[in-house]
Amino acid sequence: MSISVQHEDFDLSTEVAALRAGQPGVGAVVAFVGLVRDMNEGSGVSEMALEHYPGMTEKALAAIVHEARQRWDILGSRIIHRVGALQPCDQIVLVAVSSAHRGEAFAACEFIMDYLKTRAPFWKREVTPDGARWVDARETDDSAAARWARPES
Amino acid sequence: MSISVQHEDFDLSTEVAALRAGQPGVGAVVAFVGLVRDMNEGSGVSEMALEHYPGMTEKALAAIVHEARQRWDILGSRIIHRVGALQPCDQIVLVAVSSAHRGEAFAACEFIMDYLKTRAPFWKREVTPDGARWVDARETDDSAAARWARPES
């Protein structure tokens, strides 16, 4: 259940291998990688900067993983979220989940991403031909997270 | 929309990099990796062999990808399914999907896996302390695929 907030890039194969290491009961790994696109809301993006709230970021991500573990029978998870300056095509985030069967890994990975998008304190600022701007939150992110709401929570 | 049925292993990072190459509009990649577990149905598994129906396999996978493209706005996909002799912890299958936003990539990747599990002609044979046995199809695979059924299809 490892979580990193870092400037450095990451290697998908290396991270998934570490997630599986010593766990021959893992039958499924689902990995999500988020990337900087060269276009957003109709404008070209030449650069991106990711700000975060140190301390709260790690706490929020740990809480999300904790909730995922309570909901699904998963064997492991790995989250890496980069901060600082990024370029188009750069990797921003990795969420990888391992489980015995695929259904749990798919659900938990998407759940973690949907909650991360609405609950983890990261903010994107992008540079476009019209200047720099803070990225607006997407309403679809709220509705994606709301899908997972439970009556008791 | 590349599909391979092969004996050789694959590298996740290499495949995802190729899937994204030259597509700076990709904001999300979801990758599923299926693995040989050392236990199945309560018995230790020391070895596995994957049989397939050459020709139909590729055709069935292409049809599944075609349907995924019609349902979701995805930018690319990569399927690798291994055949032949495999050991516990070996990679069996990769399904990776790229898209602008994560919702499409998650849905299309899980759809392809659920259909692959019920429509692509592969059969697993595993060696256990009680001898070799053909793996039984799981009912949960049928119900997973049925979730995607559409009234018109």
Added chain:
Amino acid sequence: MIKVLYFAGLREALGTAAEELALPPGVADVGGLRAHLAGRGGDWEKLATTKNLRFAVNQDMARADTPVTEGDEVAFFPPVTGG
């Protein structure tokens, strides 16, 4: 002539992976072919008794009422278990 293929546990049970045969008189669909082959008796009766047997015609998933005509490739196999 038609080509008939058998896979996985069914292939092992029949001791046959593939055969070519003249389209038997009166056989017009997969169900008819299945009954004809099972009529050989012995191990071939497994074609009739196997639960959840699956079929393909010309490498597309098929049903018992899928037509079979001269030149077709017909396959019989257990439910798939890849992935």
Added chain:
Amino acid sequence: MIKVLYFAGLREALGTAAEELALPPGVADVGGLRAHLAGRGGDWEKLATTKNLRFAVNQDMARADTPVTEGDEVAFFPPVTGG
């Protein structure tokens, strides 16, 4: 004393990332603190007028009625956009 943090566009608009201040008399929750800070006038009014402002108390997501007490760390920020 309490610690107050501002992030992203709000930090830029206020020209302030963090400050420490004595818990103002009468302020018992996040909403009260927000009104108090907005009462400074000028750019600080943005704290009142910003739509969808989000809050955290001691690094947990909070609501306007979440209590604020001596020693707390309170943060104000726009909706998050990571991932």
